[in-house]
Amino acid sequence: MNPQVTAKSLETEKMVLNFGPxxxxxxxxxxxxxxxxGETVIKATPEIGFLHSGFEKLGEHLDFNQYVTITxxxxxxxxxxxxxAYALSAEKLMNIDVPKRARYIRILMCxxxxxxxxxxxxxxxAVDIGAFTVFLYGFRLRENIYDLFEAAxxxxxxxxxxxxxxxxxxIPEGFETGVAKVLDEVxxxxxxxxxxxxxxxxxxxxxxxxGVISKENANxxxxxxxxxxxxxxxxxxxIKEPYSDYDEFNFDVVIGVNGDVFDRYLVRxxxxxxxxxxxxxxxxxMPGGEVNIDSDSKxxxxxxxxxxxxxxxxxxxxxxxxxxRGMIPPKGESYVxxxxxxxELGYYIVSDGSRTPYxxxxxxxxxxNYSIFSxxxxxxxxxxxxxxxxxxxxIAGELDR
Amino acid sequence: MAISDLTTRLxxxxxxxxxxxxxxxxxxxxxxxxxxxxxILSFLKSDGFNFLVDLTAVDNLTLxxxxxxxxxxxxxxxxxxxxxxxxxxxxxxxxxxxxxxxLWKSANWQEREVYDxxxxxxxxxxxxxxxxxxxxxxxxxLRKDFPRQGREQRKDFPVVERMTRGKRL
Amino acid sequence: xxLIHDTKSNVLTTTVEAAVxxxxxxxxxxxxxxxxxxxxxxxAALASRSDIARFGAEAIRFSPxxxxxxxxxxxxxxKMMPVLQRIYEQxxxxxxxxxxxxxxxxxxxxxxxxVIQGIDQFIPVDVYVPGCPPRPEGLLDGLMKIQKLIEKExxxxxxxxx
Numbered sequence: 001m002n003p004q005v006t007a008k009s010l011e012t013e014k015m016v017l018n019f020g021p022x023x024x025x026x027x028x029x030x031x032x033x034x035x036x037x038g039e040t041v042i043k044a045t046p047e048i049g050f051l052h053s054g055f056e057k058l059g060e061h062l063d064f065n066q067y068v069t070i071t072x073x074x075x076x077x078x079x080x081x082x083x084x085a086y087a088l089s090a091e092k093l094m095n096i097d098v099p100k101r102a103r104y105i106r107i108l109m110c111x112x113x114x115x116x117x118x119x120x121x122x123x124x125x126a127v128d129i130g131a132f133t134v135f136l137y138g139f140r141l142r143e144n145i146y147d148l149f150e151a152a153x154x155x156x157x158x159x160x161x162x163x164x165x166x167x168x169x170x171i172p173e174g175f176e177t178g179v180a181k182v183l184d185e186v187x188x189x190x191x192x193x194x195x196x197x198x199x200x201x202x203x204x205x206x207x208x209x210x211g212v213i214s215k216e217n218a219n220x221x222x223x224x225x226x227x228x229x230x231x232x233x234x235x236x237x238x239i240k241e242p243y244s245d246y247d248e249f250n251f252d253v254v255i256g257v258n259g260d261v262f263d264r265y266l267v268r269x270x271x272x273x274x275x276x277x278x279x280x281x282x283x284x285x286m287p288g289g290e291v292n293i294d295s296d297s298k299x300x301x302x303x304x305x306x307x308x309x310x311x312x313x314x315x316x317x318x319x320x321x322x323x324x325r326g327m328i329p330p331k332g333e334s335y336v337x338x339x340x341x342x343x344e345l346g347y348y349i350v351s352d353g354s355r356t357p358y359x360x361x362x363x364x365x366x367x368x369n370y371s372i373f374s375x376x377x378x379x380x381x382x383x384x385x386x387x388x389x390x391x392x393x394x395i396a397g398e399l400d401r
Numbered sequence: 402m403a404i405s406d407l408t409t410r411l412x413x414x415x416x417x418x419x420x421x422x423x424x425x426x427x428x429x430x431x432x433x434x435x436x437x438x439x440x441i442l443s444f445l446k447s448d449g450f451n452f453l454v455d456l457t458a459v460d461n462l463t464l465x466x467x468x469x470x471x472x473x474x475x476x477x478x479x480x481x482x483x484x485x486x487x488x489x490x491x492x493x494x495x496x497x498x499x500x501x502x503x504l505w506k507s508a509n510w511q512e513r514e515v516y517d518x519x520x521x522x523x524x525x526x527x528x529x530x531x532x533x534x535x536x537x538x539x540x541x542x543l544r545k546d547f548p549r550q551g552r553e554q555r556k557d558f559p560v561v562e563r564m565t566r567g568k569r570l
Numbered sequence: 571x572x573l574i575h576d577t578k579s580n581v582l583t584t585t586v587e588a589a590v591x592x593x594x595x596x597x598x599x600x601x602x603x604x605x606x607x608x609x610x611x612x613x614a615a616l617a618s619r620s621d622i623a624r625f626g627a628e629a630i631r632f633s634p635x636x637x638x639x640x641x642x643x644x645x646x647x648x649k650m651m652p653v654l655q656r657i658y659e660q661x662x663x664x665x666x667x668x669x670x671x672x673x674x675x676x677x678x679x680x681x682x683x684x685v686i687q688g689i690d691q692f693i694p695v696d697v698y699v700p701g702c703p704p705r706p707e708g709l710l711d712g713l714m715k716i717q718k719l720i721e722k723e724x725x726x727x728x729x730x731x732x
Contacts, residue, residue, distance in 0.1 A: 023632065049647075077610065222452065346454065348473070358464055367514075371510040550681060559692070
């Protein structure tokens with residue numbers, strides 16, 4: 001009655017499992033081919049490109065302001081961060097210094113986007129692991145942030161808010177009170193989510209010690225953002241290379257210890273609170289003035305009153321928007337890196353002096369962060385794949401472009 | 402550490418392999434010959450540039466440059482908070498240069514991306530296959546001579562008919 | 571449907587079509603094929619504020635074999651199209667398709683080498699939802715349009731299904 005089971009008799013054949021592209025945890029666009037020994041993954045080969053839509057090719061055919069609309073659709077969890085990163089790079093190329101109010105509004109919008117992004121990415125991680133409530137709690141607040149974006153930009157998701165040389169328009173009246181109201185809720189929702197998850201035994205078992213990234217691997221694989229900070233890498237571009245006006249605000253960089261899924265979750269939760277802190281400071285210090293550079297510079301459209309009431313304004317307007325007119329950038333190139341919710345998001349723009357960029361390259365944090373997946377997946381269980389994918393927050397639009 | 406100091410040392414060490422050093426808006430680019438890129442990047446890595454931020458390519462067909470393609474490496478030094486751009490030029494015919502996957506693992510997928518979109522080969526890459534486009538895709542879409550709307554690839558699918566209702570609603 | 575006002579017998583007279591269609595239209599099981607931005611708005615339609623459950627379509631199934639409504643939300647690329655066709659073919663009859671957003675319906679702003687310029691070239695589509703991306707309300711409207719289509723189905727339509 002006591003059969004002698006040896007390790008040898010338990011050996012099984014390797015099984016190949018296709019995971020995705022249509023699978024709830026892969027969000028419809030990723031595919032992983034896993035070689036399994038029982039339930040343990042011995043090799044994971046990600047296949048990507050299912051959403052490759054030629055963003056960079058399109059960039060060579062649209063002019064500088066038109067491409068802003070394309071950047072929205074790259075990372076649709078936080079489109080405003082993409083708008084800002086692109087605008088910063090184009091402005092560096094053209095040597096434009098935007099007014100302080102525009103810089104502050106951009107920071108405000110970026111940080112609100114970061115809150116919205118982290119809420120959804122934690123929500124999706126929780127849904128995939130089986131905690132649906134977190135998604136609903138997070139999305140309720142995200143909807144409130146959508147309302148703010150809608151008030152300022154006109155749309156919920158594809159905002160296209162920045163322009164070369166400033167913003168599409170100033171924030172509407174009463175926007176600050178709306179933001180303050182949302183910020184009050186942020187802390188509450190973050191507390192609610194943490195109460196649900198932090199000490200939840202199932203959550204801990206599914207996330208602690210899973211998908212561990214070491215500090216060395218993080219640097220070798222080019223990991224940035226919360227995934228890198230969870231490993232203990234002290235690197236946040238908002239502090240290290242303060243773009244826009246980030247150096248005028250006081251906030252902490254959140255750093256993890258273990259580099260596992262749980263730490264990535266904790267880092268994101270704390271970043272939500274830090275972003276709310278930055279937003280409050282922006283509201284307090286918000287300067288007045290214009291949001292666009294002077295329209296005589298030939299980079300921004302003239303004010304609508306001028307266009308409708310004077311022939312000079314009308315001519316100026318047409319000079320800007322007609323396909324064979326418009327801004328002429330100098331010949332050169334620029335790269336500006338920003339700290340997007342996923343990591344270092346940079347735009348590398350090469351200009352040949354014509355009205356369309358010669359080359360627009362996005363430094364996609366999702367692509368580079370995802371490349372470590374096959375490394376950290378080895379030795380894990382199939383169910384860990386779901387947790388790891390969720391915690392890396394791979395956005396397919398940015399992954400494949 | 403000043404970047405100019407670094408570039409002089411680079412020029413001394415690699416001499417004619419360095420084509421020139423240019424600067425635009427405070428961004429230093431070192432233009433080099435493609436074949437020596439692995440040595441130059443390992444020199445820079447040992448010099449503090451520990452992080453490969455981005456690896457991409459530019460097709461110089463109408464822009465002009467030393468050669469048809471430039472593979473662009475953005476490096477970052479975490480310690481000194483400095484960035485530098487290295488451009489390795491490769492010719493139009495049989496474009497190829499050494500892979501830097503041995504230095505940074507992040508180069509793996511990005512080199513595959515450049516191979517897919519530009520057709521530049523990386524010698525010594527462990528798995529150089531297409532990453533974005535399907536395996537059977539013909540051409541390299543980010544080359545300037547590739548049409549934006551493709552070569553009818555997006556029309557090449559069977560049509561699945563509605564097998565239910567006789568009339569199309 | 572006509573309710574006979576005789577509560578003692580509890581009889582309901584109706585046609586088979588009306589009863590079947592009523593059942594089908596109020597219990598659609600969507601298979602979300604969310605690839606890009608529209609997928610996020612699809613999620614928003616599922617979440618608290620829009621709550622797609624009000625229309626009986628909250629039973630999201632990621633297996634095509636269990637669902638009868640395919641929501642294609644997002645760009646479909648040349649690499650993805652075979653997958654989409656396979657999923658459509660795997661869905662059991664009766665089935666309906668919503669093409670959500672500009673990209674799925676027409677390619678949208680992505681007139682490039684790899685984006686399919688409208689999925690209706692290769693699979694049948696019942697309802698198009700415009701927008702880039704459509705608001706959750708737009709998707710709900712599309713869902714109601716599907717329900718109206720189902721209402722109109724006749725017995726002869728069923729028999730044409732294989």
